[in-house]
Amino acid sequence: MLGGGPAGSAAAILLSQWGHPVRLITRATADARLAVSLPPSCHKLFDAIGVGEAIAGAGFVRATGNTVWWGHADPRVEMFAAGALGWQVPMDRLDAVLLAEAAAAGVTIERRAIGEADLEVGPDRFVIDATGRSGLLARRHGVRVYDDGPRTIALSGEWTRADSWPVPDDTHTLIESYESGWAWSVPTSPGTRHLAVMVDPQRSGLVRGTTAREVYLAEIGKTVAFKQLIGTAALSEGPSGWDASGYRADQYAGDNWLLAGDAGSFIDPLSSAGVKKALASGWLAAVAVHSGLVAPALRGHALAFFSQREQDIERHYARISRQFLAEAAPTHPHAFWLDRADLPESAAAVDAGAVRAAYSQLRTSPDLRLRTGDAIVEPRPCIHGHEIVLEPHIVTGSEAVRFVAGVNIVALRQLGPAYSQVPDLFEAYCRREGDVALPDFLLALATTVARRWLVAQ
Numbered sequence: 001m002l003g004g005g006p007a008g009s010a011a012a013i014l015l016s017q018w019g020h021p022v023r024l025i026t027r028a029t030a031d032a033r034l035a036v037s038l039p040p041s042c043h044k045l046f047d048a049i050g051v052g053e054a055i056a057g058a059g060f061v062r063a064t065g066n067t068v069w070w071g072h073a074d075p076r077v078e079m080f081a082a083g084a085l086g087w088q089v090p091m092d093r094l095d096a097v098l099l100a101e102a103a104a105a106g107v108t109i110e111r112r113a114i115g116e117a118d119l120e121v122g123p124d125r126f127v128i129d130a131t132g133r134s135g136l137l138a139r140r141h142g143v144r145v146y147d148d149g150p151r152t153i154a155l156s157g158e159w160t161r162a163d164s165w166p167v168p169d170d171t172h173t174l175i176e177s178y179e180s181g182w183a184w185s186v187p188t189s190p191g192t193r194h195l196a197v198m199v200d201p202q203r204s205g206l207v208r209g210t211t212a213r214e215v216y217l218a219e220i221g222k223t224v225a226f227k228q229l230i231g232t233a234a235l236s237e238g239p240s241g242w243d244a245s246g247y248r249a250d251q252y253a254g255d256n257w258l259l260a261g262d263a264g265s266f267i268d269p270l271s272s273a274g275v276k277k278a279l280a281s282g283w284l285a286a287v288a289v290h291s292g293l294v295a296p297a298l299r300g301h302a303l304a305f306f307s308q309r310e311q312d313i314e315r316h317y318a319r320i321s322r323q324f325l326a327e328a329a330p331t332h333p334h335a336f337w338l339d340r341a342d343l344p345e346s347a348a349a350v351d352a353g354a355v356r357a358a359y360s361q362l363r364t365s366p367d368l369r370l371r372t373g374d375a376i377v378e379p380r381p382c383i384h385g386h387e388i389v390l391e392p393h394i395v396t397g398s399e400a401v402r403f404v405a406g407v408n409i410v411a412l413r414q415l416g417p418a419y420s421q422v423p424d425l426f427e428a429y430c431r432r433e434g435d436v437a438l439p440d441f442l443l444a445l446a447t448t449v450a451r452r453w454l455v456a457q
């Protein structure tokens with residue numbers, strides 16, 4: 001394992017738990033100057049990796065939501081659903097907790113710089129590149145892709161304030177769009193916050209020789225809410241700069257190598273999902289490697305499956321970021337926003353209309369009367385427990401689908417023509433495949449009809 005950030009630790013812990021010897025090489029833990037926010041949904045990944053208790057005991061600030069000034073002056077206070085809590089974590093402390101868990105799980109950890117020799121492993125072994133932006137294997141295999149889009153630099157400093165911060169909730173991540181960039185703040189303890197501005201290096205003073213500190217303070221000066229935030233606060237550390245420009249890979253796995261987390265792709269920090277994506281990617285890399293080791297005949301399928309999933313995930317986050325950036329663009333007629341505001345209509349949005357139409361058709365027709373459509377059904381890889389196995393999928397072009405909203409649509413497609421009433425079909429499905437929630441079932445049925453895998457007559 002190369003790299004001991006969230007992706008590397010997650011993959012190492014799981015592989016070790018599943019009985020494989022794992023060696024992890026990494027430099028000292030991450031930079032204390034970077035603090036990030038993690039959404040509540042990370043808890044599922046922490047539990048799946050077996051580090052839930054260690055994270056709960058680490059004393060991180062627990063966030064109740066976000067406060068956002070995005071394209072307008074009034075704050076939007078967004079609480080996490082159902083009282084769930086996120087985490088505000090200094091990256092060095094998160095890495096330390098995960099690496100301690102990796103050591104406890106039996107991973108051999110070597111703290112040093114990774115050398116050329118570490119990139120070579122025999123054909124019977126696997127190497128996972130989890131070196132983040134360094135992407136040592138990604139670069140060696142020439143698979144990293146930088147699109148022509150604008151570059152983004154994050155300038156981040158730590159601020160302390162004796163009185164309370166002028167915000168609705170001090171546990172919140174704060175985000176403000178302004179004329180030539182956006183600003184973001186994460187609390188690390190009461191009285192201490194990290195404040196970052198995301199700027200375009202070509203369009204800020206950075207290329208003209210102005211110091212990072214001058215650019216940083218000038219950018220905060222353009223904000224409304226963040227300017228008030230630092231009113232009586234002191235800059236206790238920084239600012240430090242990070243390259244926050246996006247990149248991806250045109251292949252995420254080869255014969256015996258995989259790219260996990262930021263080594264494969266970097267998504268806009270606006271999503272607050274980099275760590276979640278890295279943990280999920282580490283988990284999936286572990287599943288792919290485990291499958292290749294216990295079932296060598298499936299090795300090629302497992303690696304191809306991993307590569308495809310990573311590509312899908314990068315595209316998903318890229319689309320969400322573009323939509324979010326496009327929301328603020330009309331308010332700020334500046335090149336920073338115009339460069340980032342191209343918003344192609346997403347395939348998902350087109351699909352959603354067809355699914356809604358199919359849903360209302362299903363609700364208004366007295367009888368179902370479905371017949372099987374002309375879909376191709378083929379065995380394709382999917383995850384079963386800790387392993388990648390081959391199961392039937394509906395294949396259209398490059399897409400292979402087995403589940404929609406947790407409902408097995410291959411089974412649904414087989415059952416559909418035999419029933420004339422939705423409740424009967426629902427009952428038959430649950431008897432055969434196990435219980436699912438009715439709304440999920442209806443969404444899957446509507447999708448199946450919208451995609452013409454089942455045709456309503």
Ligand SMILES: Cc1cc2nc3c(=O)[nH]c(=O)nc-3n(C[C@H](O)[C@H](O)[C@H](O)COP(=O)(O)OP(=O)(O)OC[C@H]3O[C@@H](n4cnc5c(N)ncnc54)[C@H](O)[C@@H]3O)c2cc1C
Nearest residue numbers: 003005006007027036037114131132154261262274275278
């Ligand atoms: C400004 C900014 C703000 C962000 N905000 C958020 C946020 O709010 N929420 C969020 O979830 N994510 C955020 N992220 C993204 C998040 O930090 C990353 O997505 C996440 O850390 C990726 O984890 P990783 O394990 O893939 O890589 P990394 O965390 O980068 O870990 C890579 C590891 O490899 C090691 N390594 C690299 N090269 C070598 C070498 N040559 N020799 C030895 N070791 C090496 C490093 O020391 C490190 O331990 C932000 C990122 C930036 C830059």
